[in-house]
Amino acid sequence: MPVIKLTATGSVLNDADKSAIVAQLNKELQSPTDDGPVIFEIPLSGEGKFDVLVVWEKWKEKAVPAQTRSDMILAAYGDKKNKIALPQGVTYQEAIEQNLLPYAVIPMARKNEVSAELLKASMKKYGAFTLPGEKVDLRLPTIELASDIHKKLVDELPKAYWSIAQSIGPVE
Amino acid sequence: MKDYVTFAERLAPDTVNRLERAAHHRYESANVLWKEKRRLAALYMLGYTAEICLATAYFRCAGFSPNAEIDRETRNRRMAQARLIEMPNGDTLMPARDAHPILGWARFLEYERTRVGNLSVRDRQRLREAVNKASLIHSYWCPSLRYKVLDFGEEALQKVQKATKWLLDNQPQL
Numbered sequence: 001m002p003v004i005k006l007t008a009t010g011s012v013l014n015d016a017d018k019s020a021i022v023a024q025l026n027k028e029l030q031s032p033t034d035d036g037p038v039i040f041e042i043p044l045s046g047e048g049k050f051d052v053l054v055v056w057e058k059w060k061e062k063a064v065p066a067q068t069r070s071d072m073i074l075a076a077y078g079d080k081k082n083k084i085a086l087p088q089g090v091t092y093q094e095a096i097e098q099n100l101l102p103y104a105v106i107p108m109a110r111k112n113e114v115s116a117e118l119l120k121a122s123m124k125k126y127g128a129f130t131l132p133g134e135k136v137d138l139r140l141p142t143i144e145l146a147s148d149i150h151k152k153l154v155d156e157l158p159k160a161y162w163s164i165a166q167s168i169g170p171v172e
Numbered sequence: 173m174k175d176y177v178t179f180a181e182r183l184a185p186d187t188v189n190r191l192e193r194a195a196h197h198r199y200e201s202a203n204v205l206w207k208e209k210r211r212l213a214a215l216y217m218l219g220y221t222a223e224i225c226l227a228t229a230y231f232r233c234a235g236f237s238p239n240a241e242i243d244r245e246t247r248n249r250r251m252a253q254a255r256l257i258e259m260p261n262g263d264t265l266m267p268a269r270d271a272h273p274i275l276g277w278a279r280f281l282e283y284e285r286t287r288v289g290n291l292s293v294r295d296r297q298r299l300r301e302a303v304n305k306a307s308l309i310h311s312y313w314c315p316s317l318r319y320k321v322l323d324f325g326e327e328a329l330q331k332v333q334k335a336t337k338w339l340l341d342n343q344p345q346l
Contacts, residue, residue, distance in 0.1 A: 042249075045241040051249055066256035067287075085235060088253050097268075098252035102245070142245055 013062055018072065021058060025076035038127045040141050044085055051086040052077070053100060053141060055129070060091045092129050092137075101139035102167045103146035105153060107160035114160045122157050185241040188232050192343065195224040199340055202333070211324040212317060218329075218336045219274065219313035225339040226277035226306060229346035233285050254280040272315050278306035281346060295345075302346055305335040 028036040037056030044050060052073055059069050069089025074081040081087075088100075095101045105126075107119050120128070120136045126149045128138035140146040146164050153162045184190065202217035231242055234250070254266035254276055265283055266276030282299040285291060291299075312332050339346075 042245075044236075044246060045243075047235075047237065047240050049235070051246070053249070065258065066253065070253075086249060086253065088249060090252070090256070094252075094256065098248070098255060100249060100252055141249075 013064055013068065017062060018068070021062065021064070022072050022075045024058075025054070025072060026078070029076060034124070038129065040145070042141055042145075047085065049083050049085040052084050052088065053095075054087075054089045055092055055095050055101070056089065057091055059089050064089070092131075095139070096167075099167055101141055103140045103143055104165045104167070105138045105140065105146055105150050106163055106165055107157075108163050109160045114157065118157070119160055122153060122160070126153070185243050186247075187239050187241060188228055188236055189238040191224050191228040191231075191242075195221050195228065195340060195343070198224065199336065202336075206329065206333070211326070211329050212320065212322060215313060215324050215329055215332055216317050218332050219272070219309060219315075219317075222306060222309045222313075222336045222339050223272050223274050223277060225336075225343045226274065226281055226302065226346070229302075229343055230277055230281045230284060233281060233288065233346075250280075251276075254283075257283065274313065275303070275306045275310040278303045285346075298342060298345060302339060302342070305338050308332070308335045 025037070028039065032039075037054045037058070040051075040053040040055075042051040042053065054069070054073055058064075064072070066089070070087040073087035073089055074084060077084060077087075090098070090100060105123070107114065107123075109119070120134075123136045123138040124130070126138060127140075128136040130136055138149070140149065143164075143166075150162050150164050153160065198217045198221040202214045202221060205211075205214040205217060227247075230250070236242060251266060251273075254273075255264050255268055257265045257280075259265060259279070265279040266273045270276060282303055285295070285299055309332050312328055
């Protein structure tokens, strides 16, 4: 009889990988880099606690399961972890699919009114995601944060005619 | 910008306390409808009762105090998390496109309480039973019942009512 050997398809994340990711995340919390994750700390009303949403492609690259992502986020926050109500790690695609970033701040300027490079740089300053084709997408989890960033962008670059658009989730 | 505020926008935000009360109201409405032989509508209300019981138990277990606001986005983030966590069989705790996942909330509650720890044998049994009750209700209920015109058998309705009553009665311990 033939012997048919299948290869494991589950997560192969080892302890060294985990430690490296936690260390990188911890470093990003201290001093964010352009290529690092976008991290949202979302306060919960009246609780003194906050949700943490880490949008990072590394979760997918390293095939990190959802619960392990949460454990890593808690580890990266160290002593501050007791303040976290929900540590959540997602990729950009997962965030969009789950409507976790329903508010987009978008420029409404016509072509050539403001340079594309200036627009991108302004959006990236507030955590915009870089997408294939050099596109950028500035998305936020709450209307409060979107309004705050919208106001700053209007002050900094009024000619871009900034607007807030809300994605609607599935009908409930 | 619109110059009016919709009724939905004027509603107070959800809290654990308000949700618990809402679950009792939906259950009472179901019983009134049942007495009037409106069995499909009664079943429809029972499903929401179960969903509210389980979601509320989850939020309580996740550390939300009785009067802490639970807004739409806060709830959505938790549902998204449950949609990403895989069970040993490869399915996720909550299905991707179910806006009212009765069984998903029961599984997520069991998962979260197990993760937090300190469960007695009785606690584990109760959580397992909650999943079983949710599974039974889920097998009869779906939101799209609201679009249907059909009658519903007494026997099935009794089963769903009994399971929902169990969730309502055990909600504080879940």
